[in-house]
Structure formats: structure tokens, C-alpha cells
Amino acid sequence: MIPIYTVDAFTSTPFSGNPAAVCILQEFPDDDHWLLKVAKEINLSETAFLCAMGNGSYRLRWFTPETEVDLCGHATLASAQVIWETGAAYGIEQLRFHTKSGVLTAKRLNNGIELNLPAEPPAPAEAPPQLLEALGSVTPVAIYRNRLDYIVELESEGAVQELKPDFKILKNLPSRGLLVTSRSDNPDYDFVARCFFSPVGVDEDPVTGSAYCALAPYWRDKLGKSTMTAAQLSERGGRLKLQTADSRVLIQGQAVIVIKGLLLH
Template sequence: MRMYVVDAFAEKVFEGNPAAVCVMEKWISDSLMQKITSENNLSETAFTVKTGSYYELRWFTPGGEIDLCGHATLATAYVLANFYATEDASFVFETKSGELRVERRGEIFELNFPSRMPSQIELTEQMINALGVKPLSVYLDRDLMFVLGNEEAVKGLSPDFSKLKALPDGLGVIVTAAAEHNAYHFVSRAFFPKIAVNEDPVCGSAHTQLIPYWAKQLGEDKMVARQLSARGGTLHCRFEGERVAMGGTAVLYATSDIQVNS
């Protein structure tokens, strides 16, 4: 089976968020996909099969299958555009989160996902102890989202991952603040210890919550976001009401043939 490793939301290798992509003619077992993902030891591995005019797409982490992954979707579109469907400018994926579209605009791949406006909830001492700081406010949709006072607080955060994992709400934990750099509108980091990913370097799915929140806070529909992980990554964001768009570039890191029996 041919596998690709792509750095998504990156302008050069070793930036952005790496994802493995397996393009298959037919589906293999869930257990084998999980074993491949665990062997890769990346935050996500994407598996895709072409069905008519669209592609079925699933995402696995070392801790199990998830229902949405932005950077691995971008990585999959990059692989298809460069190695399988080089004349196509758009790709439609059927996923556990419904239909997802990716448009190729020059070197930019733009993802279009359902919007998730988070609801404000009560801040608890357990949350404060897990983060190590007291946030301004906390919101919840798929993930817990903490708003911090400034960009430096986001960048310097050193949470207790075991305590984050023990939080009863949310799959992941997002921290965010308004940007202090003129090139960006807001910054963030994303943590997923519940699925064996302590920090996701650049998390597209987290931005399905971040984009509607910051669009409302800033009164902006078009924004540029920066994720402040060690690798870092930039996302060009657009709020469209019930949908959000996020775009970025991608770079091929490696190709390989993995020796597995379906």
C-alpha cells in the first residue's frame, strides 16, 4: 500500500502538522487501519477510497478513530491533487461529519467545514488546575475552549496533560487569545490527551469553533489565524454562517510502500 506523509498548513518541511495519507482501492479492516496509525506514531493518519465522483475519508489517531480532522483532510487533498487527480480543482469527501469540500486555489487548499459555535459554560477549579492558569472564559462544543488574556499566555502555557485528560467535558482542549502581531487576528493551541495526542501542532477541526467565536468577537468574516505550537502554522479563515472555510499550503515530506495484508 502506498502511503504519503504531508506537512499540512506548512510552507516548508518540518512546519505545520504532519499527517499520513493512505489512498486505497477498497477498505481494509478497522483494526488494520488502527495498527497502521499506531505504527506511524503521527497525530493522524487518513484513509481514503474513491467512490464514483467523491472520496470516502476516515481519520485515525493512535488513540482511535475521530469524526473530523482538518489538517489530514488538507493533506489528503494535496496527495490526490498531486498524484491521482492532477486535473481536479476540487474534492468532495464523505465523512463521519458529513460532506466536506476542499478547493484548490493555486498553492492554497481551502477546506469547507460545518461551523460549530461553542456555548459558554461555568469555569471550574478542576479546569484551572489542569491549565495552570485562570482563563477569562470557557466555552464548549466538541472541544473545551478557553479564552486567555493575551498571546503570551497562550504561547507560554504548560498544562498538566494528565489533568486535561481527566476533564469530564470535551474531546480536546483549545486555548486562544486575540493576536498581538498585526499579521494575525487570533492565536491558539490545541491539546488532545484523551486520544493520545498531547498537542496537535496545527488543528483544523479546532478552528470550526475558533472561527465563529472570533468572527463574532472581532466583527470580521475574513481572518488569519496562527497556531503557536513548536512547529507553528498559519490558517486563512473565513466565516460563512453555518460553514467555515480555512486554507493553507502543504508540503510532501515522504512517500513509502507499507507491507501489510488487507
């Protein structure tokens, strides 16, 4: 039997933030199809699979219900929460995750966890026809792209909040997904965002840690600030503290375990 958890990430309150499953393995199977079947069965935006390597190091992979992805922030935060809360890394204050995006770290703070993720700064890009068609009558202020996603800036927080993209069209976007963002109207936040990943089977993600690997460098350059606070305007909502440093993005957040169970098959 395999331990499995559901964890709400980027929140301290159950049933908010972004839920991820965390599955603790003794070793990875030879056939990745089993991992995908588990992710489909759990049917959350991400299922993290962990295997201990010793001394606070873990091999970590992430799956949506449709495919494996290269980078996921909220499921990494969820994984760190499970490791520390269950005592699997007692006395170790920094975890190292070996992933498709290199080594990621999680540092234990007095009131949360700090992820150290690779910066994925975007560059100006031409919009593919699917993107403009999916946005409908909405006119972008700017369109950018990095290796993972398209980034669209809109004129106001209200425009971001009210956006209703066509997910059927968006599914054909030649990227992992679409990040839509603007400056915040709320003085407590520097910018806001919503994140759509229809191409990998997640129409709207509640709180997307990896998205800020692009959004933090983007808004750093526009606002001239290396430390920022962002709000993700999904139904469940999320708040993130961000810092850019060299080629990395530091993201602070909290997480809470809501379900503990055993995978029988």
C-alpha cells in the same frame, strides 16, 4: 502493497506545519482494528485513510494512535494534496470527502487549497474540575464548549504561549480536547491558539484545522469580522486564513509531501 505518504499541512516548507499520514486504500477493511494498528505504527497525530468513490469523491476516515475521530482539518488538507500531486484527480478542481462530519470539500487554488468544513460554534460552559486543575494558576477570561472541545480564552498572547497544562490531568477531560486562545499581539494576525488533545492521545497538536471550526465563529462574534488570519503557537507553528460563511468555515492552507512509501502488511 498500499501507498502511504507523510504530508506537512498548513505550511509550504518541509518539516514545519502539522504532519499527517495519508493511506490510499482500494476498499476499507471489515475490521477497523487494522486501521488503528496502522495509525499506531505511523504514530502521528492523525492518519487519514482514503478510498476513491469516483468523480473526485472519496470516503475519508481519520485515526489518532488511540482512536477514530469525527473531524480533522490538517489530514483532510494533506489528503487533498496527495490526490492532486499524484494526479489521481486530474482535471478536477474540487474534491468531495464523505466523512463522519458530513461531506467536506477541498478546492484547488493558485497558491494552496481551500477546505470547506462545518462550523462548530461554541457556547458558554461551566469548567469541569479537571480543566481548571490542568490549567493550574492560569485564570481564564472565558470558558466555552462545543460538541468536540472546550475553548478557553486567556488574557494575552503571552499567556497562551507560556501555558504549560498538566497533560496527565487533561487526559481525563470529558471532551476531545482543549483549545486555548487569545487576541494576537501581532497586527498580521487576528488571534492565536494552541490545541491540546490529551484525551485522544495527542498532548499538543502543531496546527489543527478542525479547531478553527470553533475558533473562527468564536472570534467572528468577538471581533465582528468574517475574514480572519490566525497563528497557532506550537513549536512547529502554523498560519491559517479563515472565513465564516453561514454554517461553514473556509480554511486556506498549503501542504507539502515529505515521504512517499508502501505499506507492506
